[in-house]
Amino acid sequence: MSEKSVPSIELSQVVRTYGAGGPEEVRALRGVDLTIPPGEFVSVAGPSGCGKTTLLNLLGLLDSPTSGEVRWDSESVGQKSDRARARLRLEGVGFIFQRFYLLPTLTARENVELPMRALRVPRGERTRRASQLLEEVGLQGRERAFPHQLSGGEEQRVAVARALANRPGLLLADEPTGELDSGNTQAILSLLERVRQDRNASLVVVTHNPDVARRARRHLTMRDGAVVEDVREA
């Protein structure tokens, strides 16, 4: 599987408005400026509804800004076609969603294989890698289980394994340890940290968990659609 270089990501005066012009207009982001160099571990905190998930969606090209620019390595990517952005997501972004979002008709291993299959990774390699990832998140022996047969914590770990499947340069996680006990939380964080270091990947984590935030080297605090605090540890 080819590995693309990890991009430097830049948000410039990014505004995201939902229902623009309508009676229920919501300004989820209000002119955010942000640069995330390769290999950085960033935690994002803030109250509910402050725009954290919107920020992750824009960083991961799931959404396009209403105004402003999203750049990867200085190239504007926020307004690229759906197809081009899908390709960039597939090759370069790993998502760990708050609600896991596993496909209910696929087994744990098939869920992990899904991004590799889309990238046309040969069957043998993707099976081997999926099994390896499931083992790393502590789910050996659970490869054939369907999501409804897994506990919340197990589903979350499958979601983590899936996010790592294509060896992304940018990992975006929304409360990635919310369903895990402290032991599994530490194991997953160690795995993410190792991936970040091995690949020099960027890791952006929305979390309220101090244990998770403590591992990050940069801490963003958001309020009302804006980054109100941006602290880098030495």
Add this chain to the structure above:
Amino acid sequence: MMGWGRGRSLRHSRLQLVLAVAAIATAVALPVVLVSVGGGVSAHELANLQNAGYQIVVSAAGLHGITHSHNYTDQILSIPGVTAASPVLSVTIDAFTHSGGTPVLAEGVIPDQFYPTLGPTESGLFPSPLPLGDPTDDVHFAHGTYSGSATYDVLVSTPYAAAHSVSVGQQLVLSPVANRSLGTTYNVTGTFGVPPTVLGPTGAFAVLVPLSDLQAMTGYAGGSAVAPDAVDTIEVAATGSIATNPSALNDLRNEVQALFPYYGVSSLTQEAQQLQSASGVLTGFYLALSSVGLSVGLLFLALVLLRRVEADRRSIGIRRALGISGRSIAGEIVWNGATLALMGAAAGVIGGYLIVEALAAWTSSAVQEAAQLAVFDPVILGELVAGVVGLSLLAGAVATRTALRMPISEALR
């Protein structure tokens, strides 16, 4: 991203899928029955035409509209390439046996001209030569005076003979009206079989007599109120080289037409073409009629696909979020639709076949006979199935459009 987990996904909403397949199967079964039975009947009639012993028919507007038929027959026979010309008069008369009378369809023919115009199937049903006395019908006709002696011979069909207990050697009284005392006594000199017919025995005649006898009996020999020497048609047989050559047959038709500009002269080639054309129109009509059912079936399929897209909204959103291309997702939706349509169409073809088989086995009379003639043309059935699957792609496209228009972040909510 096709193939994977698709079977499990399809099993998810089994009832919807079964209903969609059933709707399409019902919609497909109808044209299968109509087209196969209609096509079979047409093909049978076409085969009858192509197997007829004559190739050209002279006809006229109105009942018994050809006059001077003996004279015209002689003129036709003088054209090179003509092997037989058989004038035929068909009239309903009354036949009386010792047990009573009954109306029958009688045909008057010139015996040695009639037999050569029979096709291979029909000729086996008649005795040869026809035992009707004067083979040329010249004696009684007597140059249009009808003053010669008649033989008073008659052949009866085997169904009539069986129904009325008539056998060779017995006598039969034939009368133009339902009054035995006005009839003439005929000798039954033979019987003939009735060829299998389509849609009932309406075309079968029961008695065969010399042409001049029937003309004289029914008043079509001539008189102040009717045209002389009248018949309905003159059937013309050509030599083998002409009969099998459409161009030469058309030339011969033109020669016959030149003799009778005021009569209709058609070759069976033309009639076959007209029948084929009519059959094509009918097939189109059947398919158009069935398109209503097909539209309903496909509308149902589109609704099922849309319902599934709605139900799978989040799964589709997840796939898109992971970077799986819209084309791949669209391919899966369209594939699902095409699979359902193919299953429905196949079930419809099988269902239509079974319906026709059931009609052929368990119904009676004309419906059964028509069903037994059904032809399942693989080309037409293939086109039908391909059409259904093609239209299902449209249904899939509608569902795909809905699936891919929704913003990913909204689909994930």
